[in-house]
Amino acid sequence: MPLFEKVLYSTDFSPLAELALDYVKKLKEAGEKEVVVVHVVDDLSIELPDGADLLNDKELYKILPEVDQEYVTSLIERLEAVKRILEEEGLSVKIYLKYGNIPKQIVDVAEKEKVKIIVMGAHGKGLLTEILLGSVSTDVIRNAKCPVLIVKNREE
Amino acid sequence: MPLFEKVLYSTDFSPLAELALDYVKKLKEAGEKEVVVVHVVDDLSIELPDGADLLNDKELYKILPEVDQEYVTSLIERLEAVKRILEEEGLSVKIYLKYGNIPKQIVDVAEKEKVKIIVMGAHGKGLLTEILLGSVSTDVIRNAKCPVLIVKNREE
Numbered sequence: 001m002p003l004f005e006k007v008l009y010s011t012d013f014s015p016l017a018e019l020a021l022d023y024v025k026k027l028k029e030a031g032e033k034e035v036v037v038v039h040v041v042d043d044l045s046i047e048l049p050d051g052a053d054l055l056n057d058k059e060l061y062k063i064l065p066e067v068d069q070e071y072v073t074s075l076i077e078r079l080e081a082v083k084r085i086l087e088e089e090g091l092s093v094k095i096y097l098k099y100g101n102i103p104k105q106i107v108d109v110a111e112k113e114k115v116k117i118i119v120m121g122a123h124g125k126g127l128l129t130e131i132l133l134g135s136v137s138t139d140v141i142r143n144a145k146c147p148v149l150i151v152k153n154r155e156e
Numbered sequence: 157m158p159l160f161e162k163v164l165y166s167t168d169f170s171p172l173a174e175l176a177l178d179y180v181k182k183l184k185e186a187g188e189k190e191v192v193v194v195h196v197v198d199d200l201s202i203e204l205p206d207g208a209d210l211l212n213d214k215e216l217y218k219i220l221p222e223v224d225q226e227y228v229t230s231l232i233e234r235l236e237a238v239k240r241i242l243e244e245e246g247l248s249v250k251i252y253l254k255y256g257n258i259p260k261q262i263v264d265v266a267e268k269e270k271v272k273i274i275v276m277g278a279h280g281k282g283l284l285t286e287i288l289l290g291s292v293s294t295d296v297i298r299n300a301k302c303p304v305l306i307v308k309n310r311e312e
Contacts, residue, residue, distance in 0.1 A: 030186035141306050149305045150297050
């Protein structure tokens with residue numbers, strides 16, 4: 001199977017994730033056919049089981065406080081917008097909105113979907129981890145079984 | 157220019173670097189044409205200027221103790237073997253043997269050669285940094301201006 005046939009694109013909707021999205025679009029020239037888009041939420045006001053499916057689990061949705069429901073709805077809209085952008089490129093796209101430990105969820109989806117590579121911006125969470133490269137990227141690289149491609153801002 | 161037209165392949169000749177080499181070979185299907193192979197030495201018995209060119213600087217070679225001369229010669233042979241492997245794939249190959257800070261030298265060559273991406277195994281130096289993913293990979297990702305692709309051992 002070609003190296004880039006099925007790609008996991010992890011996004012936190014940051015400017016660096018947008019840059020990584022441009023890269024994911026361009027990967028079509030390298031044989032990319034399918035993209036699995038993943039966003040992980042770890043900051044809701046009630047704690048959910050690690051790996052909870054915020055996109056499809058309607059029961060889960062009902063127990064969330066209203067402010068979280070609105071937040072989750074806005075994230076789904078953003079994921080669907082990314083899906084449309086990639087579909088316009090002729091790619092087959094699947095979206096995931098998961099709750100839990102961010103790097104763990106990304107790696108879990110990568111394994112479940114048997115992607116060939118994970119593409120992400122060099123993002124982190126919080127100031128300290130941003131200085132230290134981004135613990136999210138670091139932890140994904142450490143735990144992933146497939147190659148990981150980190151997109152950098154050339155203007156940095 | 158295609159995303160993978162010119163690739164920097166960083167190697168420490170470890171098993172993970174060999175795995176990354178297989179990946180670099182396969183990248184030809186994604187439009188790869190040129191490969192810049194880089195190995196950085198930081199452990200000679202005399203200290204040299206950061207960025208010293210161990211491949212082409214004949215004067216430098218003369219001042220090295222005999223044991224280091226032999227070591228450097230063996231590294232050049234290994235780099236040339238990698239070059240042949242990639243040339244057999246129909247790729248255009250350039251090799252670098254540099255002395256100094258490993259991530260800094262990798263990033264410097266990447267900028268000088270204007271590569272489109274850096275490919276490397278998730279290697280580090282020493283036990284502690286290996287646990288912490290590999291400070292070499294982390295520092296390359298932090299400082300590179302181009303995307304960085306980290307190849308992982310699937311058998312891990």
